[in-house]
Amino acid sequence: MTVANLMDVLTPALNEGYGVAGLVVQGWEDACAFVAAAEELRCPVILQAGPGCRTHTPVSVLGPMFRALAEKAQVPVVCHIDHATTISECQAGIDHGFTSVMIDGSRFHLAKNIAMTTAVKEIAHPHGVSVEAEIGFVGYDQGAVSLPTKAEEAAELVNQACPDALAISVGNVHLQTSADAVIDRVALEAIEAVVNCPLVLHGASGIKAEDRGWLATNTKICKFNVGTELRQAFGTSLRNVLDSDAHLFDRNQILSAVKPALIEQTKKVLKSIHARDA
Numbered sequence: 001m002t003v004a005n006l007m008d009v010l011t012p013a014l015n016e017g018y019g020v021a022g023l024v025v026q027g028w029e030d031a032c033a034f035v036a037a038a039e040e041l042r043c044p045v046i047l048q049a050g051p052g053c054r055t056h057t058p059v060s061v062l063g064p065m066f067r068a069l070a071e072k073a074q075v076p077v078v079c080h081i082d083h084a085t086t087i088s089e090c091q092a093g094i095d096h097g098f099t100s101v102m103i104d105g106s107r108f109h110l111a112k113n114i115a116m117t118t119a120v121k122e123i124a125h126p127h128g129v130s131v132e133a134e135i136g137f138v139g140y141d142q143g144a145v146s147l148p149t150k151a152e153e154a155a156e157l158v159n160q161a162c163p164d165a166l167a168i169s170v171g172n173v174h175l176q177t178s179a180d181a182v183i184d185r186v187a188l189e190a191i192e193a194v195v196n197c198p199l200v201l202h203g204a205s206g207i208k209a210e211d212r213g214w215l216a217t218n219t220k221i222c223k224f225n226v227g228t229e230l231r232q233a234f235g236t237s238l239r240n241v242l243d244s245d246a247h248l249f250d251r252n253q254i255l256s257a258v259k260p261a262l263i264e265q266t267k268k269v270l271k272s273i274h275a276r277d278a
């Protein structure tokens with residue numbers, strides 16, 4: 001069975017010192033490219049439907065689509081809802097076949113974040129669905145400013161709500177188009193000293209490949225969310241394909257030609273964190 005949840009893929013990653021990529025899906029073609037890249041490298045992958053994806057395509061379509069890919073894959077594939085901010089969004093994901101959900105209570109105070117994470121775990125775990133939480137706030141490039149994760153708050157959330165993975169804010173920022181994030185290793189060590197669950201870095205496009213590799217091998221960070229870098233690869237490839245032939249008009253023909261470059265970039269991302277196969 002290649003359909004997996006976060007525990008299935010992150011427990012060995014944490015124990016053996018490598019990372020698993022949470023790749024931001026926007027549609028069928030990129031999801032196929034991500035799975036193809038993971039199969040080539042024989043490593044697990046997490047397909048993520050974030051808020052933008054769920055606005056563009058209903059969860060009732062995305063769930064079966066992700067599951068169909070996961071079920072025929074040759075590697076473990078996690079079907080994950082990214083950045084749900086309500087319990088009902090998580091419930092919709094569970095109802096439509098997702099194997100993992102993130103409940104993002106990072107904009108709320110600690111007690112409410114703990115309560116929401118606990119409530120989502122209660123509806124998710126009976127179905128074998130894993131739960132990722134966030135503490136501190138990972139900001140956005142040109143947008144909302146980050147709030148660094150406080151180790152004592154991370155410990156309280158993990159002790160009380162026991163999520164399967166915890167997203168933290170230690171210098172990582174969403175939507176960065178160049179890799180110049182500086183990870184605060186002192187803050188990370190303080191969190192690692194009091195938290196035992198796998199840690200997650202959102203905004204990994206902004207982290208240099210060699211830094212990702214070091215973090216994957218040497219810290220409890222074992223899920224790296226990557227979106228921007230792959231959306232850039234898709235856009236560049238699409239532009240090149242269209243520029244190469246002014247008469248192209250067929251969507252399937254265009255997107256088939258776009259895919260090889262996206263697979264290559266995805267392999268670079270996977271190799272940067274999955275040292276075992278790099």
Ligand SMILES: [Zn+2]
Binds near residue numbers: 083138174202203225
């Ligand atoms: Zn995120």
